[in-house]
Amino acid sequence: MNLAAKDIRHNVGRFGLTTIGIGMLLMVVMGMGGIYRGIEADATLLIDEVGADIWVVQKDTRGPFAEISRVPSNLLYRLEAVQGLSNAREFVFHTVQREHDGRALRIAIIGLSWPRDKGAWLVLTEGRPLLQNHYEMIADESLGLRLGEKVQLAKESYEVVGITSSMMSAAGDGLGFVTVADAQAIQFDTSGEALRLERAARKIRGEDSEIGANMPILLDQANRPSMEIPALSRPQISAVMASVEAGADIDQVMENLSGWSDVSVFTRQGQRDLLLKGSVEKVRQQIGLFRILLTIIAAIIMALILYTLTLDKIHTIALLKLVGAPNSKILGLIMQESLFIGVLGYGIAYLLGQRIFPNFPRRVILINDDLVQLGLIVIVISVVASFLGIWKAMRVSPNEALS
């Protein structure tokens, strides 16, 4: 006869509520792990998906995903000349926040190197890749934009032509893909008044400088748009990425590029590692500590619950001892109830999580390894938590059955 099963059936409401409580606590533990996995996946998503083997970024920076990186756009042509490299593409990345339909819309803008890159590598749930150089956008579904919807960014409006799923930046913002030119237009947008003021200031600076005095013709150029002034380069880009040709040795390519003193070069794995060891690592540590705390709290709560359940059964335990029940029978009663609460709580945590986590603002990714690991932890804390109740039960005298 399984005493634990009988006791649970008799007190089904109490066990049920207890188990639901433990389940919700475990769901939080599970969710914390899922949030970390989500952050990790979001952080490395672009690096993994974009298919570049080499990332060339501003010297001594860790690349556009970790910090601000600025490289000249003509770097693209230098890379194209490197033996073993192909498919070099400009890469622009920045985040904007604008009002849209009365709500704050935060978009992580990715510039695609038109016409080489039209976003064909993106997995679209709806729509199509970019078909023109301007005013089209592929948006992630997390941005809440519909196909065909127009979004006003800088001075232009962009039509959503494709929808992706789960394409997020490391900060958790949904990605919006436009061409590099559009990304730069959005990034460096300046109001008309600001332009006029800058042109006037430019003229004054020119007049005050030696070069302005020596070459007055330069002052005639001051009123022209910046991009048309030969002395000024085009707006810079965040990075250039490239693929290693089939059969080429990536180590050899890296060695060749290591001689370029104006940029830093990373392999895909290098960029990934930098990201994971940077800001994501701190998040991982923070969440990891929080998980440990929650696990300890869950263990303490379970121990207290089991202790209380054992106290409620002291008379029964004393009676069992009196009629000669071996310790294993009593130990089994407490430990089975503990495991029941733990295992069922884990199941509830999983089922609740499956329904609740998709509604979280950031992705919560439950992977099998984490689920198995948490399952084992739950079994361990169920066993450990039962020790307090078992300790109490072992101290009960059969005498107490007579009271």
Place this chain on the structure above:
Amino acid sequence: MSESLAIVTEGLSKIYGSGNTEVVAMRDASVEVKHGEVVALLGPSGSGKSTFLTAVGLINPPTTGRVLINGEVVMDGPRAMTSLRRFRRREIGYVFQKSNLIPFLSAVENVQIVMEINGSGAAEGRRRALDLLEELGVRDRADNLPSMLSGGQQQRVAVARALANHPSIILADEPTAALDSSRGRQVMELFAQVAHDHGAGVIVVTHDQRALDVFDTLYEMEDGLIGRAEHPEGKRVKY
């Protein structure tokens, strides 16, 4: 009544505390109970009845003296001469003032559990449990939880549980205290029947003077000493 001795106590005493706080709860208690004999132990509250019963029941060891069950020395002073838990399981049945049934087990399961603890199979245990409940007149409540039974029915189930492992002795501590006189007498008669039919030695601690005629032998305790008691039907009286 078999002439073999189920219980023998020799000079049992129990002393709590020491020095100024010393309390002698029982002194030099010597008793013999034969198989098939039903014995009442009378006395006021605090006289040492329960101390004696728990010493004989191998729950609360005596300070000095010996307890023999079926001729085997089980306790020699506070020292256990055998595995007490196993001995309790096999040889002793207990009935308490309150029925002390396990609240989450049905009537039949409350009886069955002690047999399973003693190594019986589930089917065999259930069959015998049902037979005992039948014998005690509560077969129709076999699947009810204790909370659904009357006090008398609960006490019958407790008696069935005490009988489950064919114990050689049954110890009952004020088993009728919570019952009305009619049901109290029924329970006392039940003990007598059990002693006679099953050959167990039965000791019943009681305050209830209304059913003393049921017992074969009366003992009386006062201030920790076993003393003389008058038997209403002139049966044996023990000192």
